């Protein structure tokens with residue numbers, strides 16, 4: 458496991474908290490619209506932040522922050538090394554948030570059952586029939602549905618979120634995802650950012666949805682899921 462990036466203070470990555478953010482290299486997906494190709498494809502080429510130094514820096518910031526976000530890439534591919542990281546962060550007394558794509562459902566279940574984190578945000582990439590396109594690989598969609606159920610039943614604070622990429626996530630897909638999540642959930646629609654460095658260069662030319670379209674998606678699914686927010690607009 459390699460810590461490839463550290464953000465010392467973030468106001469936007471942990472709802473309701475000011476948090477440091479740790480970016481772990483490597484991912485089990487290849488989402489064509491991913492904005493972190495280096496982190497996903499070549500984490501070994503990025504500078505490594507040592508764990509002890511990183512945790513010391515977090516300790517020093519404790520008067521500024523009240524949480525730590527562990528994100529990627531995909532943190533749950535790191536198995537016991539990730540468990541050890543959560544334990545070390547727990548020792549600081551700060552709240553812990555996990556960002557995940559939810560594919561490693563076995564470790565996700567353990568992390569939640571053992572209360573290693575205080576908040577989990579799971580990306581739901583698209584409707585089941587479009588999942589392989591969205592994730593850029595063949596996969597077993599049943600694992601995604603299982604992770605949604607594990608998170609819903611965990612009692613741990615959480616949100617589900619979808620990056621609304623035109624062509625990958627249409628209104629009907631958002632409705633399908635909302636139906637999978639069910640009532641009483643917090644669901645965030647994220648704006649797609651078409652930068653010049655994505656895993657699949659063809660996606661650099663995709664035009665993001667106008668804000669009004671994302672808001673209309675939110676209005677459509679609010680009766681299904683309960684709470685919907687639009688982020689990144």
Ligand code: SF4
Nearest residue numbers: 484486487488491530
């Ligand atoms: S957007 Fe996809 S490929 Fe990129 S880090 Fe997230 S899950 Fe991995």
